[in-house]
Amino acid sequence: MKKGLLMVSMMLVLAFAAGGCATKSDLKEVQAREMAISTKADQAAQDAQAAKAAADEALMKANEAAARAEAAEKRAEERERIAAEKERIADEKAKQAEAIFKKSMKK
């Protein structure tokens, strides 16, 4: 009985030992895998963050450029409006002067 128990125990110990060795390496492998994955994940997260930051910056720059273009267009439109208004006033003055002149030419 004792021999049998001892045998079983030894077998169990052997089995555990073998299993333990297997479990340890597995564990290490797992840990290593996990570490690698984790690192990868971190990298990916950083990359994503960087990409997002870059995209945000690009969007901001694009918005700024659009705002500048719009402002420039508005200034140009304003200049055009002022020039057209000046021309209209000059035409109006010339017409008024002409009307007064024509009236003065009557007998």
Next chain:
Amino acid sequence: MGRFLGRPLWPIVCDFMMLSVCILFFHGCAVTRDFLERLPILGQRPDSIEENYFLADEADDVIGRLVAIRLKNGDTLPDIARHFSLGINAVSAANPEVDVWVPQAGESIVLPLSFILPEVRRNGIVINLAAMRLFYFKKKGDLQAVSTFPVGVGTEERPTPMGRMYITRKKLRPTWYVPASIATDHRKKGDPLPDKVPPGPLNPLGEYALYLSKSGYLVHGTNKPASIGLRATNGCIRLYPEDIKRLYDTTPRNTPVKIVNQPYLVGRRDGMIYLEAHAPDELSGTEALKKAYAILKKNEKQTGHAVDWIKVKKVVAETRGVPVAVSAMAPGGNTAVTETIRVRHPANLYGQPQVPEFRIDAWYVLAADYRDKVDARRLAAIINHQGPQIPARVLSIGDRHRVLAGPFNNKGEAKAAEKRMQIDLEIDGIVVPPVEQGIAKSDK
């Protein structure tokens, strides 16, 4: 190779040419252009061009040529018009983008010295109200002699009557008997007129009058030359002083007069069909255009030359008052008549108002004070072209441009001018006494 004073000739020639180029360059483009214009190989520009007298074939309906001239500083369109015996309407219509009073120096303008004769029997005097032009037809052998002058005509309220009349009498230095309606108008604007105005600078009839058989209507001169080409009379026909003299001298009593209103004129010259369009009045424009189209179609059929109807539409829309060829020329036709001649700017423009320099001992009337020099120049030009003339000049200091009418010898003259400007031009002037009071001639 030749020699000159012992030196080889070729280097001397090269030096001379280099020197000439330098001189021309530093004197600027205007002189260079003027210099080049005189070179026979580049074509002579005539100093003058036919303006009033034309001999034409009986079959021709178009007389004269289109002329171009480059403006100089100080020119106004009324001054150019008068020099070339055109009305201001004609010059302005032919050059719609050009400022009448302050045109750009160096600008080239068209002088419409070409006319399509009105569609009437060519006998005696014919006046086309739409073109504001008078034509006097006489026979000269197989040719027709046409004298033509610009005119001023009646306003919308007091239009010149159309129809057949004749010259009943002629009068040198006529007296103007003021019609009641005109007396009333003048009284209302604070400018009462006497019953009659004797000959002189204040007489609106000028120095010569041809009385028409239609009572109350005359062909006469004017004391307002700048009004020729305007609808400014009370129904009479006005001519420049120099033109009415010529007409008076050559027109006998009983000469027939036909007054028409033809804004669209169709004519032929050298087999080519021309169209001339003036701004029509509202009442007769549509009928007149229909008639013109019918005449164009008839001419197209008769000549066998296709009319460019797109061009016709353009001419009608633009109303520049200039004969435009709307068909091809007949084979062997004279292409020279379709070309525009460029003339030299005269040294002096006939009738241009002269403005004396500023005097510190004279009275002035301050007419306006502008920031814009163009506005100031425009007003000064308008004042200068009043009839009789009120001299006026722009005094520019910094960015202020004052229009000063004068010089006047005394306060009375200045006040009289102030009143005229107020009544005729709605200007509230300010009388300015002389800078040096002691030298003023009188102070009434």
